[in-house]
Amino acid sequence: MNEVNKKLKAEVRKSCLNQRAALGEQERKSKSLIIQQRLWDSLDFQKAQTVMLFLNFRDEVETTATAEAVLASKKRLILPRCAPKGVILPLEVSNLALDLELGAWGIREPKLTNVEVNPLEIDLVVVPGAGFDLQGNRLGYGGGYYDRFFERLKNSVPKVALSFESQIIGQVPVDEHDAKMTKLITEKMVYVFSRKG
Ligand SMILES: Nc1nc2c(c(=O)[nH]1)N(C=O)[C@@H](CNc1ccc(C(=O)N[C@@H](CCC(=O)O)C(=O)O)cc1)CN2
Numbered sequence: 001m002n003e004v005n006k007k008l009k010a011e012v013r014k015s016c017l018n019q020r021a022a023l024g025e026q027e028r029k030s031k032s033l034i035i036q037q038r039l040w041d042s043l044d045f046q047k048a049q050t051v052m053l054f055l056n057f058r059d060e061v062e063t064t065a066t067a068e069a070v071l072a073s074k075k076r077l078i079l080p081r082c083a084p085k086g087v088i089l090p091l092e093v094s095n096l097a098l099d100l101e102l103g104a105w106g107i108r109e110p111k112l113t114n115v116e117v118n119p120l121e122i123d124l125v126v127v128p129g130a131g132f133d134l135q136g137n138r139l140g141y142g143g144g145y146y147d148r149f150f151e152r153l154k155n156s157v158p159k160v161a162l163s164f165e166s167q168i169i170g171q172v173p174v175d176e177h178d179a180k181m182t183k184l185i186t187e188k189m190v191y192v193f194s195r196k197g
């Protein structure tokens, strides 16, 4: 990635994360409920048998209720575990009380004893992020984890991002390896991006 973009991404990331941190605890909780409800109402979610979710850390959109909903509806729940070199291990979880531990950076991650799934079995990926624009671009935390992981999925798999409306900016700086989202769900709207977008 070129140095100019790297620096630009770092600056924009900081500003997006500050916006997100400005939300109060109660506001974050109520908005997170609305966002998750929109996800559950979506056909993408209802159709998916194998769902890759993230578990929120820092002040991300809360997703624990979604993890519980996935398990309650007999869908398969896949969660990411960070491995070296920006690699995500997709591990299957069946019990939130037993299968998790605090991993890198304090993220709740599946223990290594959980079974790794073939990414080609995943029907839907729910994606976290620091910032988004309305062209479907995403800015992450700078590890490149998700962009590497997206390359291993079936082409048709929806990539549905969850964020607060205040994390949306005019234009996310993009590189060639950055994948576009299929949808972005906020407390205000479900944004759908066309493939050409
Ligand atoms: N809930 C959740 N899980 C997730 C992600 C996510 O964004 N949210 N990830 C999405 O990729 C992966 C973890 N990625 C991360 C990448 C960097 C940092 C981090 O703390 N970075 C340092 C700065 C490091 C540097 O710039 O050298 C920091 O922010 O202080 C944390 C998580 C996989 N799991």
Ligand SMILES: Nc1ncnc2c1ncn2[C@@H]1O[C@H](COP(=O)(O)OP(=O)(O)OP(=O)(O)O)[C@@H](O)[C@H]1O
Pocket (backbone or CB within 6 Å): 001, 009, 086, 138, 139, 140, 141, 142, 143, 144, 145, 146, 147, 148, 151, 175, 177, 178
């Ligand atoms: N698909 C990829 N293949 C190889 N390198 C990649 C890929 N995606 C990202 N990288 C590298 O990873 C680093 C971080 O990329 P970037 O800043 O786009 O991460 P991000 O999308 O913000 O992070 P994350 O996905 O972890 O939230 C960069 O050095 C980039 O070149």
